[in-house]
Amino acid sequence: MANYILASQSPRRKQLLEWAEIDFEIIVHPTDESYPKILSPKEVAIHIAVEKARAVLPQAKGKTIIAADTIVVLGDEIIGKPKDREDAITILSKLSGQHHKVITGVAIINKDKEISFADITDVEFHPLTQEQLVFYIDKYKPYDKAGAYAIQEWIGVVGIKHITGDFYNVMGLPVSRVVQALQQFK
Numbered sequence: 239m240a241n242y243i244l245a246s247q248s249p250r251r252k253q254l255l256e257w258a259e260i261d262f263e264i265i266v267h268p269t270d271e272s273y274p275k276i277l278s279p280k281e282v283a284i285h286i287a288v289e290k291a292r293a294v295l296p297q298a299k300g301k302t303i304i305a306a307d308t309i310v311v312l313g314d315e316i317i318g319k320p321k322d323r324e325d326a327i328t329i330l331s332k333l334s335g336q337h338h339k340v341i342t343g344v345a346i347i348n349k350d351k352e353i354s355f356a357d358i359t360d361v362e363f364h365p366l367t368q369e370q371l372v373f374y375i376d377k378y379k380p381y382d383k384a385g386a387y388a389i390q391e392w393i394g395v396v397g398i399k400h401i402t403g404d405f406y407n408v409m410g411l412p413v414s415r416v417v418q419a420l421q422q423f424k
């Protein structure tokens with residue numbers, strides 16, 4: 239019997255928890271991902287992660303739930319998933335040659351306890367040509383990815399100049415911090 243519940247349909251988060259040798263099952267409940275406009279980007283990521291985790295609490299049967307939310311932040315702008323191809327091209331054109339932050343909010347909760355935190359990774363892209371970004375979008379279709387890219391795909395391999403922070407946080411879950419936090423639920 240699994241000890242934990244991953245409240246996420248993201249294949250990346252599933253893979254990262256498997257790599258960490260965590261024993262879990264997946265239960266997802268649809269969540270409203272809107273947020274109060276006064277929140278800072280870090281608070282937004284935490285707020286949505288907490289909402290995702292709480293939505294699963296009625297089905298948790300006493301188990302501990304792990305949920306997360308990943309956003310890309312460029313200057314003051316929070317960038318989520320692209321709406322369509324045109325939006326993806328606009329987003330990647332903005333990220334090209336710039337630094338941005340990837341913030342993953344994490345919530346770990348059960349009926350007695352709630353822990354939440356956010357992890358931040360700074361990512362710097364090389365300047366990308368229009369040809370490169372259109373090739374990436376049309377081949378890899380990053381419509382389910384915050385910021386219209388995945389660091390673990392071609393664009394991450396050839397387009398990212400430098401990161402400061404946890405690579406896995408960019409992929410959707412700061413796994414080592416999650417494992418540390420799970421100690422508090424033993």
Ligand SMILES: Cc1cn([C@H]2C[C@H](O)[C@@H](COP(=O)(O)OP(=O)(O)OP(=O)(O)O)O2)c(=O)[nH]c1=O
Pocket residue numbers: 245246247248249250251266290306307308309310340382383384385387388389390408409410
């Ligand atoms: C920036 C970046 C994001 N991503 C992914 C991680 C997340 O799956 C996704 C951000 O969307 P989220 O809304 O955080 O998560 P999700 O909708 O995929 O899954 P769920 O709400 O069920 O937990 O973008 C990458 O895989 N690589 C990257 O480099």
